[in-house]
Amino acid sequence: MHPGEHLEELEELLGPAGVLTVPSDLVRFTEPYRGAPGPAAAVARPRSVDEVRDLVRWARRHRVRLLPQGANSGLVGASTPPAGAGGSGAPVVVSLERTAGDPLIDPIDRTATVTAGTRLSTLNEKAARHGLVLPIDLCADPSIGGMVATNTGGARMLRHGDMRRHVLGVRAVIADDDASVIDELSTLRKHNVGPALTQLLVGSSGALGIITDVVVDLGRLPDSRSCAWVIPTNADSALEMLLHLERRHGEWLEAFEVVSAEALRSAVAHGAPAPFGPEVVPELSVLIEFAGDAPAEDRLVSALGHLASQGLLTEALVVPADTAWATRHAITEGLRGTGTVLGFDVSVPRPALPAFRERVRLAVAAIDPDALVADFGHWGDGGIHCNVVVPGMATITPDRSAALREVVLGTAVDGFGGSFSAEHGVGPGNADWWYRTVPAPVQRTINSLKRTFDPLGVLGHPGLPFG
Numbered sequence: 001m002h003p004g005e006h007l008e009e010l011e012e013l014l015g016p017a018g019v020l021t022v023p024s025d026l027v028r029f030t031e032p033y034r035g036a037p038g039p040a041a042a043v044a045r046p047r048s049v050d051e052v053r054d055l056v057r058w059a060r061r062h063r064v065r066l067l068p069q070g071a072n073s074g075l076v077g078a079s080t081p082p083a084g085a086g087g088s089g090a091p092v093v094v095s096l097e098r099t100a101g102d103p104l105i106d107p108i109d110r111t112a113t114v115t116a117g118t119r120l121s122t123l124n125e126k127a128a129r130h131g132l133v134l135p136i137d138l139c140a141d142p143s144i145g146g147m148v149a150t151n152t153g154g155a156r157m158l159r160h161g162d163m164r165r166h167v168l169g170v171r172a173v174i175a176d177d178d179a180s181v182i183d184e185l186s187t188l189r190k191h192n193v194g195p196a197l198t199q200l201l202v203g204s205s206g207a208l209g210i211i212t213d214v215v216v217d218l219g220r221l222p223d224s225r226s227c228a229w230v231i232p233t234n235a236d237s238a239l240e241m242l243l244h245l246e247r248r249h250g251e252w253l254e255a256f257e258v259v260s261a262e263a264l265r266s267a268v269a270h271g272a273p274a275p276f277g278p279e280v281v282p283e284l285s286v287l288i289e290f291a292g293d294a295p296a297e298d299r300l301v302s303a304l305g306h307l308a309s310q311g312l313l314t315e316a317l318v319v320p321a322d323t324a325w326a327t328r329h330a331i332t333e334g335l336r337g338t339g340t341v342l343g344f345d346v347s348v349p350r351p352a353l354p355a356f357r358e359r360v361r362l363a364v365a366a367i368d369p370d371a372l373v374a375d376f377g378h379w380g381d382g383g384i385h386c387n388v389v390v391p392g393m394a395t396i397t398p399d400r401s402a403a404l405r406e407v408v409l410g411t412a413v414d415g416f417g418g419s420f421s422a423e424h425g426v427g428p429g430n431a432d433w434w435y436r437t438v439p440a441p442v443q444r445t446i447n448s449l450k451r452t453f454d455p456l457g458v459l460g461h462p463g464l465p466f467g
């Protein structure tokens, strides 16, 4: 059945502004951050839980696939329709943007109750008025529902954990016979009543339910923040610095971001501040952030002095936090300007980080001597955004791209016991590695949960392994 045949009925349910069909209106919902756009039959924009339920019932009636979407900043291709699946296969994108609202902050409880379409920036602006924050930091502005569905990590995960650690409760509509509402929207931290479906929805990539509301645990906004860019003596000393900072200053250490020369060069070429001056691009540099209630800078300067006395670094510059992060946050865009970027979000056990970098460079060079490995990332969590950049835009064939992908993911997973998806979640972009690495009994159990939540298979991207 072609979904287009039933759009009038959908419009009756959601109102004229609730369904977009004009091609130019659909563009921002169908273009992924990375990869090729795909056709949508329409974009549905429900405003309430009841409208989401109507939409799910409609989709079940007509066997139309619904693709939930928040801010469309996901990086694994799960929030936009697959390229080429037009006609009867085209899904309806479900944008939660019209659910965006005013977060309800309880400053005594240190919680926020937020609708799914609300952006992280909106939540944090309001939370800041109470001296609070959802301490997940990334250089995008995702929706809270999308953050739950992907289990966002970010640069401060080292200290504050990922989204999973902050979610206290979720309300979601599943696609069973009743379009049931799973209502676990509790603000309680202590609520130990058996298995929690909330946690199942974290990282579910839109395949188990459409999240409509979320309760998050907020942190205290620190009074003081201080950053430094540091040149470690080598990769091993970067790890030693991390250990020392955790041991001696763990309650201050907010971020430990390690950046390769290739990644730093591209950020600076993109116009970002050059931390060590335009001429100096070290093999590795580290952005360290301290935050706390006393002047963080005093503490950071004394920690850096100790690291220098141990011979672990050759240069350290305290930099205003905004300037320091401007460089770090410019890397992704900077790389896009330098060539064809194959982005891999991998993790390995922390002791393996230096060896992983070395081995992956050798493996990539063996396939394509022109390709650059421009890695950067959250070493504190063992995470590396291991980008392979092929200079120029038209030099990479599908075979070569597949070979490069195989060596990067294979080196992380098979070589060092790491993960093919450190923090961006699962989507069609990395589904093959899900099949390859997730144990068969786990796959079977997840698939049987999927059949319970969505027996007709109308939810989520069709290319998801559990879609």
Ligand SMILES: Cc1cc2nc3c(=O)[nH]c(=O)nc-3n(C[C@H](O)[C@H](O)[C@H](O)COP(=O)(O)OP(=O)(O)OC[C@H]3O[C@@H](n4cnc5c(N)ncnc54)[C@H](O)[C@@H]3O)c2cc1C
Residues within 6 Å of the ligand: 033, 067, 068, 069, 070, 071, 072, 073, 074, 075, 078, 079, 096, 116, 117, 137, 138, 139, 140, 141, 142, 143, 144, 145, 146, 147, 148, 149, 150, 151, 152, 153, 154, 155, 205, 206, 207, 209, 210, 211, 212, 332, 423, 424, 425, 460, 461
């Ligand atoms: C420049 C840049 C930097 C980034 N840095 C990081 C980083 O450091 N760490 C990190 O973890 N991620 C990072 N990301 C990835 C991205 O921002 C996160 O994955 C984010 O959580 C996605 O949220 P979103 O609202 O944009 O979701 P979308 O992209 O709209 O959707 C992502 C997935 O969630 C599902 N989904 C969305 N909303 C709902 C809902 N209400 N109910 C059910 N399912 C839903 C979608 O179907 C899809 O599967 C970055 C992205 C960019 C562009």
